[in-house]
Amino acid sequence: MNIVITGASQGIGYATAIELAQKGNNTIFCIARNGHNLEKLQNEVAKINPASTVIPVVYDLTKLCQGTEDIGSIIRKHIDKVDILINNAGLLYV
Known part of the structure; x- marks a missing residue:
């Protein structure tokens, strides 16, 4: 499956990526x-299950409406459809 996880660098997003990577290709x-x-x-996913692939996308979601490259365009360079989308990213204003 093709899965997109936002906020994947730590916490719930990171753990979710690990869990999904263990579950197949x-x-x-x-x-x-x-x-x-x-x-x-x-690197961790490659050791756990080489059949799954993590594609890291360094992107600041706060830039979505600022005219930078669209995150959808970045993803479409690799796949034609998304099977699962997990919107996990958060933003805190202090």
């Missing part, structure tokens, strides 16, 4: 601002 697009943690996740 999945392509998981992990979106977050923290590229280092996404790379760590990618």
